[in-house]
Amino acid sequence: MADPIPNKLDVLYRTKITALNLSLSKRAKVVCVYPETVTQCPNCKYDHVHKSSLNVYNGTGPEPFTGNRCPVCRGVGQIKSVVRRRVQANVRYKHGDTDGNEYRAQGEILEGDAMIKLLVRDRAPVDECEYLLLDGVRYKKIGTPLQRGLKSYVIVQYQLKLDS
Numbered sequence: 405m406a407d408p409i410p411n412k413l414d415v416l417y418r419t420k421i422t423a424l425n426l427s428l429s430k431r432a433k434v435v436c437v438y439p440e441t442v443t444q445c446p447n448c449k450y451d452h453v454h455k456s457s458l459n460v461y462n463g464t465g466p467e468p469f470t471g472n473r474c475p476v477c478r479g480v481g482q483i484k485s486v487v488r489r490r491v492q493a494n495v496r497y498k499h500g501d502t503d504g505n506e507y508r509a510q511g512e513i514l515e516g517d518a519m520i521k522l523l524v525r526d527r528a529p530v531d532e533c534e535y536l537l538l539d540g541v542r543y544k545k546i547g548t549p550l551q552r553g554l555k556s557y558v559i560v561q562y563q564l565k566l567d568s
């Protein structure tokens with residue numbers, strides 16, 4: 405079956421919609437934050453009974469030590485880490501925005517306190533994260549992400565609710 409959308413039209417659509425999206429959206433730093441993970445310290449021997457470090461070098465860690473406290477975990481025996489990842493997305497806030505973000509595509513309903521849009525190929529980090537930071541403010545995802553677009557330009561939009 406012949407492709408009903410000529411490539412020329414697809415490129416035109418992608419270019420114009422990208423420009424429109426950029427001009428109607430506020431620039432914000434969008435960061436995906438993943439659930440905290442706890443792993444055993446890679447530098448010292450662990451005391452499973454007292455659930456802390458034995459403060460003895462394990463022989464393979466990155467920072468050999470002979471003092472009284474493991475320099476990597478500071479004697480805790482475990483390392484907590486939170487993974488963050490910045491994504492490229494356009495942001496629209498529902499309230500308190502002075503950047504002319506009142507314009508909406510026809511039929512678009514903004515349900516939460518904010519909405520982000522990004523290319524569908526970049527959606528995995530957003531789908532997998534626990535919450536998002538928009539310019540440092542915590543938001544959670546609500547509802548079902550909505551996908552729309554044409555051929556090579558498909559975006560997904562997420563409704564967000566303030567979570568702080």
Ligand SMILES: [Zn+2]
Binds near residue numbers: 457475
């Ligand atoms: Zn340690």
